[in-house]
Amino acid sequence: MSGPKAHDWIADMAPYVPGKSSVSGVKNPVKLSSNECAYGPSPKAVQAFADAAETMLRYPEGGSDKLRHAIADVYKLDADRLICGTGSGDILTLLIHAYTGPGDEIIYSEYGFSLYPVQTEAVGATGVAVPNKNWAADVDGILAAVSEDTKLVFVDNPNNPTGAYLCEREIERLHAGLPQDVLLVLDGAYAECVTAKDYCAGERLVERAENVVMTRTFSKMYALAGLRVGWAYGPRRIVDMLNRIRMPFNVSVSAQPAAAAAVQDEDHLRASVAFNDEWRAAMTAGLTALGLDVVTSQANFILVGFPAEGDKTANLANQFLNEHGYIVRALSVLPDHLRISVGTAEQNNAVIAILTEFMNGSPQ
Numbered sequence: 572m573s574g575p576k577a578h579d580w581i582a583d584m585a586p587y588v589p590g591k592s593s594v595s596g597v598k599n600p601v602k603l604s605s606n607e608c609a610y611g612p613s614p615k616a617v618q619a620f621a622d623a624a625e626t627m628l629r630y631p632e633g634g635s636d637k638l639r640h641a642i643a644d645v646y647k648l649d650a651d652r653l654i655c656g657t658g659s660g661d662i663l664t665l666l667i668h669a670y671t672g673p674g675d676e677i678i679y680s681e682y683g684f685s686l687y688p689v690q691t692e693a694v695g696a697t698g699v700a701v702p703n704k705n706w707a708a709d710v711d712g713i714l715a716a717v718s719e720d721t722k723l724v725f726v727d728n729p730n731n732p733t734g735a736y737l738c739e740r741e742i743e744r745l746h747a748g749l750p751q752d753v754l755l756v757l758d759g760a761y762a763e764c765v766t767a768k769d770y771c772a773g774e775r776l777v778e779r780a781e782n783v784v785m786t787r788t789f790s791k792m793y794a795l796a797g798l799r800v801g802w803a804y805g806p807r808r809i810v811d812m813l814n815r816i817r818m819p820f821n822v823s824v825s826a827q828p829a830a831a832a833a834v835q836d837e838d839h840l841r842a843s844v845a846f847n848d849e850w851r852a853a854m855t856a857g858l859t860a861l862g863l864d865v866v867t868s869q870a871n872f873i874l875v876g877f878p879a880e881g882d883k884t885a886n887l888a889n890q891f892l893n894e895h896g897y898i899v900r901a902l903s904v905l906p907d908h909l910r911i912s913v914g915t916a917e918q919n920n921a922v923i924a925i926l927t928e929f930m931n932g933s934p935q
Protein backbone atom coordinates (compact mmCIF):
# COMPACT_ATOMS: atom_id res chain seq x y z
CA MET A 572 0.00 0.00 0.00
CA SER A 573 1.27 3.50 -0.80
CA GLY A 574 0.83 6.63 1.29
CA PRO A 575 2.23 7.80 4.63
CA LYS A 576 3.34 5.02 6.92
CA ALA A 577 3.23 5.26 10.71
CA HIS A 578 5.86 3.52 12.85
CA ASP A 579 5.16 -0.24 12.86
CA TRP A 580 4.73 -0.19 16.63
CA ILE A 581 1.97 2.42 16.34
CA ALA A 582 0.15 0.58 13.55
CA ASP A 583 0.21 -2.51 15.82
CA MET A 584 -1.26 -0.71 18.85
CA ALA A 585 -4.72 -1.62 20.08
CA PRO A 586 -6.87 1.52 20.22
CA TYR A 587 -7.68 2.77 23.72
CA VAL A 588 -11.17 1.81 24.92
CA PRO A 589 -12.50 4.53 27.25
CA GLY A 590 -14.89 3.80 30.09
CA LYS A 591 -18.56 4.06 29.27
CA SER A 592 -20.23 7.40 29.83
CA SER A 593 -23.74 6.48 28.70
CA VAL A 594 -26.13 3.55 28.90
CA SER A 595 -28.88 2.98 26.38
CA GLY A 596 -32.33 3.76 27.73
CA VAL A 597 -31.06 5.75 30.74
CA LYS A 598 -31.37 9.53 30.61
CA ASN A 599 -28.78 11.00 32.95
CA PRO A 600 -26.69 8.13 34.20
CA VAL A 601 -24.54 8.65 37.29
CA LYS A 602 -20.91 8.27 36.30
CA LEU A 603 -18.77 6.64 38.99
CA SER A 604 -16.24 5.26 36.52
CA SER A 605 -13.49 7.89 36.28
CA ASN A 606 -12.59 8.71 39.90
CA GLU A 607 -13.70 12.31 39.53
CA CYS A 608 -14.23 14.03 42.85
CA ALA A 609 -17.92 14.15 43.76
CA TYR A 610 -17.29 16.71 46.52
CA GLY A 611 -16.56 19.26 43.80
CA PRO A 612 -13.92 21.94 43.28
CA SER A 613 -13.13 24.86 45.54
CA PRO A 614 -15.56 27.76 44.86
CA LYS A 615 -12.45 29.95 44.72
CA ALA A 616 -11.14 27.88 41.80
CA VAL A 617 -14.45 28.25 39.99
CA GLN A 618 -14.31 32.02 40.53
CA ALA A 619 -10.71 32.23 39.29
CA PHE A 620 -11.69 30.27 36.19
CA ALA A 621 -14.55 32.70 35.48
CA ASP A 622 -12.34 35.72 36.09
CA ALA A 623 -9.81 34.42 33.57
CA ALA A 624 -12.38 34.49 30.76
CA GLU A 625 -11.45 38.09 29.87
CA THR A 626 -7.86 37.09 29.16
CA MET A 627 -8.54 34.34 26.68
CA LEU A 628 -7.16 36.24 23.72
CA ARG A 629 -3.71 36.01 25.33
CA TYR A 630 -1.33 33.10 25.48
CA PRO A 631 -0.88 31.81 29.01
CA GLU A 632 2.31 32.21 31.02
CA GLY A 633 4.59 29.64 29.35
CA GLY A 634 6.18 28.24 32.49
CA SER A 635 3.05 28.32 34.71
CA ASP A 636 5.11 30.47 37.09
CA LYS A 637 2.40 31.65 39.48
CA LEU A 638 0.90 28.19 39.66
CA ARG A 639 4.29 26.59 40.33
CA HIS A 640 4.93 29.06 43.13
CA ALA A 641 1.48 28.47 44.60
CA ILE A 642 2.14 24.70 44.64
CA ALA A 643 5.64 25.23 46.04
CA ASP A 644 4.31 27.42 48.88
CA VAL A 645 1.58 25.01 49.93
CA TYR A 646 3.65 21.83 49.69
CA LYS A 647 6.95 23.44 50.83
CA LEU A 648 8.81 22.51 47.65
CA ASP A 649 11.34 24.24 45.41
CA ALA A 650 9.44 25.94 42.57
CA ASP A 651 12.43 25.56 40.25
CA ARG A 652 12.07 21.81 40.39
CA LEU A 653 8.37 21.83 39.56
CA ILE A 654 6.82 21.48 36.13
CA CYS A 655 3.14 21.75 35.23
CA GLY A 656 1.42 19.82 32.48
CA THR A 657 -1.85 19.25 30.66
CA GLY A 658 -2.93 16.82 33.35
CA SER A 659 -0.33 14.56 34.93
CA GLY A 660 -0.85 12.15 32.04
CA ASP A 661 0.95 14.74 29.91
CA ILE A 662 3.99 14.65 32.20
CA LEU A 663 4.00 10.85 32.47
CA THR A 664 4.04 10.74 28.67
CA LEU A 665 6.83 13.32 28.44
CA LEU A 666 8.95 11.21 30.81
CA ILE A 667 8.47 8.18 28.56
CA HIS A 668 9.43 10.23 25.48
CA ALA A 669 12.49 11.82 27.10
CA TYR A 670 13.95 8.68 28.66
CA THR A 671 12.87 5.70 26.57
CA GLY A 672 12.53 4.48 23.00
CA PRO A 673 12.54 1.31 20.89
CA GLY A 674 14.46 -1.50 22.61
CA ASP A 675 14.08 -0.05 26.11
CA GLU A 676 12.00 -1.61 28.86
CA ILE A 677 9.50 0.12 31.11
CA ILE A 678 8.31 -1.67 34.25
CA TYR A 679 4.88 -1.22 35.85
CA SER A 680 2.40 -3.33 37.80
CA GLU A 681 0.15 -5.81 36.04
CA TYR A 682 -2.84 -4.12 37.65
CA GLY A 683 -1.81 -0.50 37.28
CA PHE A 684 -2.71 2.71 35.49
CA SER A 685 -3.63 1.86 31.89
CA LEU A 686 -1.84 4.91 30.47
CA TYR A 687 1.59 3.32 31.13
CA PRO A 688 1.29 0.40 28.69
CA VAL A 689 -0.41 2.55 26.05
CA GLN A 690 2.28 5.26 26.06
CA THR A 691 5.03 2.63 26.31
CA GLU A 692 3.76 1.14 23.05
CA ALA A 693 3.49 4.59 21.52
CA VAL A 694 7.28 5.08 21.65
CA GLY A 695 8.09 1.52 20.63
CA ALA A 696 9.47 0.59 24.06
CA THR A 697 8.70 -2.75 25.70
CA GLY A 698 6.38 -2.89 28.70
CA VAL A 699 7.15 -5.32 31.51
CA ALA A 700 4.07 -5.94 33.69
CA VAL A 701 4.95 -7.28 37.15
CA PRO A 702 2.23 -9.10 39.13
CA ASN A 703 0.91 -7.15 42.12
CA LYS A 704 1.43 -8.24 45.70
CA ASN A 705 -1.43 -7.71 48.14
CA TRP A 706 -2.93 -5.56 45.36
CA ALA A 707 -0.09 -3.00 45.53
CA ALA A 708 3.14 -2.91 43.54
CA ASP A 709 5.50 -5.79 44.40
CA VAL A 710 8.89 -4.30 45.29
CA ASP A 711 10.78 -7.59 45.03
CA GLY A 712 9.01 -8.53 41.82
CA ILE A 713 9.92 -5.19 40.24
CA LEU A 714 13.55 -5.46 41.34
CA ALA A 715 13.74 -8.98 39.91
CA ALA A 716 12.33 -7.72 36.59
CA VAL A 717 15.02 -5.06 36.12
CA SER A 718 17.30 -5.82 33.18
CA GLU A 719 20.04 -3.98 31.31
CA ASP A 720 17.35 -2.51 29.09
CA THR A 721 15.21 -1.11 31.92
CA LYS A 722 14.99 2.67 31.69
CA LEU A 723 11.93 3.56 33.73
CA VAL A 724 9.78 2.15 36.56
CA PHE A 725 6.26 3.45 37.20
CA VAL A 726 4.59 3.01 40.57
CA ASP A 727 1.11 4.43 40.93
CA ASN A 728 0.85 4.86 44.67
CA PRO A 729 -1.94 4.43 45.64
CA ASN A 730 -2.50 2.06 42.78
CA ASN A 731 -5.29 2.50 40.23
CA PRO A 732 -7.43 0.32 39.91
CA THR A 733 -6.78 -1.45 43.22
CA GLY A 734 -6.56 1.46 45.71
CA ALA A 735 -3.74 -0.32 47.59
CA TYR A 736 -0.57 1.56 48.54
CA LEU A 737 3.06 1.09 49.49
CA CYS A 738 4.43 2.75 52.64
CA GLU A 739 7.39 5.12 52.46
CA ARG A 740 9.85 2.45 53.63
CA GLU A 741 8.82 0.08 50.86
CA ILE A 742 9.26 2.84 48.26
CA GLU A 743 12.69 3.58 49.73
CA ARG A 744 13.57 -0.11 49.54
CA LEU A 745 12.51 -0.15 45.89
CA HIS A 746 14.60 2.90 45.14
CA ALA A 747 17.64 1.49 46.98
CA GLY A 748 17.50 -1.65 44.83
CA LEU A 749 17.29 0.13 41.48
CA PRO A 750 20.34 1.01 39.39
CA GLN A 751 20.97 4.78 39.52
CA ASP A 752 20.37 5.19 35.80
CA VAL A 753 16.83 3.82 36.04
CA LEU A 754 14.20 6.52 36.48
CA LEU A 755 11.65 5.84 39.24
CA VAL A 756 8.35 7.66 38.67
CA LEU A 757 6.04 7.85 41.68
CA ASP A 758 2.56 8.63 40.38
CA GLY A 759 0.71 10.23 43.27
CA ALA A 760 -2.59 10.90 41.51
CA TYR A 761 -4.44 9.99 44.72
CA ALA A 762 -1.84 11.25 47.22
CA GLU A 763 -4.13 13.90 48.73
CA CYS A 764 -6.73 11.41 49.93
CA VAL A 765 -4.33 8.93 51.54
CA THR A 766 -4.91 8.82 55.28
CA ALA A 767 -2.33 6.11 56.13
CA LYS A 768 0.34 7.59 58.40
CA ASP A 769 3.26 5.65 56.90
CA TYR A 770 2.68 7.00 53.37
CA CYS A 771 4.73 9.60 51.54
CA ALA A 772 3.95 10.60 47.96
CA GLY A 773 7.66 10.85 47.20
CA GLU A 774 8.81 14.44 47.71
CA ARG A 775 11.34 13.42 50.39
CA LEU A 776 12.93 10.86 48.09
CA VAL A 777 12.95 13.32 45.17
CA GLU A 778 14.96 15.72 47.31
CA ARG A 779 17.79 13.31 47.96
CA ALA A 780 17.88 11.19 44.80
CA GLU A 781 18.81 12.08 41.23
CA ASN A 782 16.55 9.49 39.59
CA VAL A 783 13.13 9.98 41.19
CA VAL A 784 10.18 12.04 39.93
CA MET A 785 6.84 12.48 41.71
CA THR A 786 3.77 13.32 39.62
CA ARG A 787 0.54 14.80 40.98
CA THR A 788 -2.76 15.94 39.52
CA PHE A 789 -5.59 18.42 39.98
CA SER A 790 -7.98 15.91 38.38
CA LYS A 791 -8.78 13.83 41.44
CA MET A 792 -9.10 15.32 44.94
CA TYR A 793 -8.97 18.91 43.64
CA ALA A 794 -11.93 18.06 41.38
CA LEU A 795 -10.59 19.85 38.30
CA ALA A 796 -10.44 16.91 35.87
CA GLY A 797 -11.92 18.92 33.02
CA LEU A 798 -9.28 21.66 33.31
CA ARG A 799 -6.38 19.25 32.62
CA VAL A 800 -3.69 20.31 35.07
CA GLY A 801 -1.03 18.16 36.67
CA TRP A 802 2.46 18.71 38.03
CA ALA A 803 5.68 16.94 38.76
CA TYR A 804 8.53 17.43 41.23
CA GLY A 805 11.93 16.13 40.27
CA PRO A 806 15.65 16.71 40.02
CA ARG A 807 16.58 19.90 38.16
CA ARG A 808 18.21 17.93 35.34
CA ILE A 809 15.10 15.94 34.65
CA VAL A 810 12.76 18.93 34.92
CA ASP A 811 15.05 20.70 32.44
CA MET A 812 14.67 17.83 29.94
CA LEU A 813 10.90 17.89 30.27
CA ASN A 814 10.83 21.66 29.78
CA ARG A 815 12.67 21.17 26.47
CA ILE A 816 10.10 18.81 24.99
CA ARG A 817 6.80 20.00 26.47
CA MET A 818 4.46 22.22 24.50
CA PRO A 819 5.33 25.85 25.27
CA PHE A 820 1.86 26.85 26.51
CA ASN A 821 0.69 23.55 27.95
CA VAL A 822 -1.53 24.88 30.75
CA SER A 823 -4.27 27.28 29.63
CA VAL A 824 -5.01 30.83 30.83
CA SER A 825 -8.04 29.64 32.76
CA ALA A 826 -6.46 26.47 34.14
CA GLN A 827 -3.44 28.21 35.70
CA PRO A 828 -5.29 30.60 38.06
CA ALA A 829 -8.04 28.07 38.81
CA ALA A 830 -5.51 25.42 39.86
CA ALA A 831 -3.57 28.00 41.89
CA ALA A 832 -6.76 28.99 43.73
CA ALA A 833 -7.57 25.33 44.32
CA VAL A 834 -4.20 24.50 45.84
CA GLN A 835 -4.39 27.58 48.10
CA ASP A 836 -7.83 26.59 49.41
CA GLU A 837 -6.51 24.11 51.93
CA ASP A 838 -9.74 24.12 53.96
CA HIS A 839 -11.69 22.92 50.95
CA LEU A 840 -9.24 20.10 50.29
CA ARG A 841 -9.38 19.03 53.93
CA ALA A 842 -13.18 18.89 53.82
CA SER A 843 -13.10 16.94 50.58
CA VAL A 844 -10.62 14.44 52.01
CA ALA A 845 -12.75 14.00 55.15
CA PHE A 846 -15.82 13.39 53.00
CA ASN A 847 -13.93 10.84 50.90
CA ASP A 848 -12.54 9.09 53.95
CA GLU A 849 -15.99 8.77 55.50
CA TRP A 850 -17.63 7.39 52.36
CA ARG A 851 -14.74 5.14 51.35
CA ALA A 852 -15.14 3.48 54.74
CA ALA A 853 -18.94 3.37 54.56
CA MET A 854 -18.98 1.86 51.07
CA THR A 855 -16.31 -0.66 52.02
CA ALA A 856 -18.33 -1.69 55.09
CA GLY A 857 -21.66 -1.76 53.24
CA LEU A 858 -20.41 -3.92 50.38
CA THR A 859 -18.30 -6.18 52.59
CA ALA A 860 -21.45 -6.89 54.61
CA LEU A 861 -23.00 -8.25 51.40
CA GLY A 862 -20.22 -10.83 51.19
CA LEU A 863 -18.28 -8.98 48.49
CA ASP A 864 -14.47 -8.75 48.52
CA VAL A 865 -13.58 -5.08 48.81
CA VAL A 866 -9.90 -4.21 48.51
CA THR A 867 -8.78 -1.82 51.28
CA SER A 868 -8.43 1.52 49.51
CA GLN A 869 -6.46 4.68 50.17
CA ALA A 870 -7.88 6.34 47.05
CA ASN A 871 -11.23 7.85 46.06
CA PHE A 872 -12.60 4.60 44.68
CA ILE A 873 -12.95 1.00 45.78
CA LEU A 874 -12.23 -2.21 43.89
CA VAL A 875 -14.99 -4.75 44.50
CA GLY A 876 -14.58 -8.47 43.84
CA PHE A 877 -17.56 -10.64 42.81
CA PRO A 878 -17.98 -14.43 42.57
CA ALA A 879 -16.35 -15.75 39.38
CA GLU A 880 -19.30 -17.98 38.54
CA GLY A 881 -23.04 -18.17 39.05
CA ASP A 882 -25.58 -15.37 39.00
CA LYS A 883 -23.64 -12.83 41.08
CA THR A 884 -20.74 -12.13 38.74
CA ALA A 885 -19.12 -8.74 38.20
CA ASN A 886 -20.49 -8.72 34.67
CA LEU A 887 -24.09 -9.20 35.86
CA ALA A 888 -23.60 -6.70 38.69
CA ASN A 889 -22.34 -4.19 36.15
CA GLN A 890 -25.44 -4.73 33.99
CA PHE A 891 -27.68 -4.39 37.02
CA LEU A 892 -26.00 -1.10 38.01
CA ASN A 893 -26.33 0.16 34.42
CA GLU A 894 -30.04 -0.67 34.37
CA HIS A 895 -30.40 1.43 37.52
CA GLY A 896 -28.59 4.32 35.88
CA TYR A 897 -25.14 3.83 37.44
CA ILE A 898 -21.92 3.53 35.45
CA VAL A 899 -18.91 2.01 37.17
CA ARG A 900 -15.64 0.75 35.72
CA ALA A 901 -15.40 -2.79 34.37
CA LEU A 902 -11.78 -3.86 33.87
CA SER A 903 -10.57 -6.28 31.20
CA VAL A 904 -7.52 -7.17 33.34
CA LEU A 905 -9.71 -7.92 36.38
CA PRO A 906 -12.91 -9.44 34.95
CA ASP A 907 -14.25 -10.46 38.39
CA HIS A 908 -14.03 -6.93 39.76
CA LEU A 909 -15.66 -3.55 39.38
CA ARG A 910 -14.02 -0.26 40.29
CA ILE A 911 -16.47 2.16 41.87
CA SER A 912 -15.62 5.82 42.50
CA VAL A 913 -16.81 7.51 45.67
CA GLY A 914 -19.77 9.69 44.67
CA THR A 915 -22.10 12.05 46.51
CA ALA A 916 -23.76 10.75 49.68
CA GLU A 917 -26.95 10.04 47.76
CA GLN A 918 -25.10 8.20 44.98
CA ASN A 919 -23.06 6.12 47.41
CA ASN A 920 -26.18 5.08 49.30
CA ALA A 921 -27.83 4.20 45.99
CA VAL A 922 -24.89 2.01 44.95
CA ILE A 923 -25.08 0.13 48.24
CA ALA A 924 -28.86 -0.28 47.85
CA ILE A 925 -28.62 -1.47 44.23
CA LEU A 926 -25.91 -3.99 45.03
CA THR A 927 -27.86 -5.16 48.07
CA GLU A 928 -30.79 -5.88 45.81
CA PHE A 929 -28.47 -7.57 43.31
CA MET A 930 -26.88 -9.84 45.90
CA ASN A 931 -30.10 -10.69 47.71
CA GLY A 932 -32.39 -10.92 44.68
CA SER A 933 -33.76 -14.29 43.66
CA PRO A 934 -31.78 -16.18 41.01
CA GLN A 935 -33.06 -15.62 37.48
Ligand SMILES: *Cc1c(COP(=O)(O)O)cnc(C)c1O
Pocket residue numbers: 606657658659660661684727730731758760787788789790791796799800801
Ligand atom coordinates in the same frame (compact mmCIF):
# COMPACT_ATOMS: atom_id res chain seq x y z
C1 LIG B 1 -6.36 9.73 37.15
C2 LIG B 1 -4.95 9.31 37.18
C3 LIG B 1 -3.94 10.15 36.71
C4 LIG B 1 -4.24 11.58 36.36
O1 LIG B 1 -4.52 11.85 35.10
P1 LIG B 1 -4.60 13.39 34.66
O2 LIG B 1 -3.96 13.35 33.33
O3 LIG B 1 -3.83 14.21 35.63
O4 LIG B 1 -6.04 13.73 34.64
C5 LIG B 1 -2.62 9.74 36.78
N1 LIG B 1 -2.31 8.55 37.31
C6 LIG B 1 -3.25 7.72 37.80
C7 LIG B 1 -2.84 6.45 38.43
C8 LIG B 1 -4.60 8.06 37.73
O5 LIG B 1 -5.53 7.25 38.21
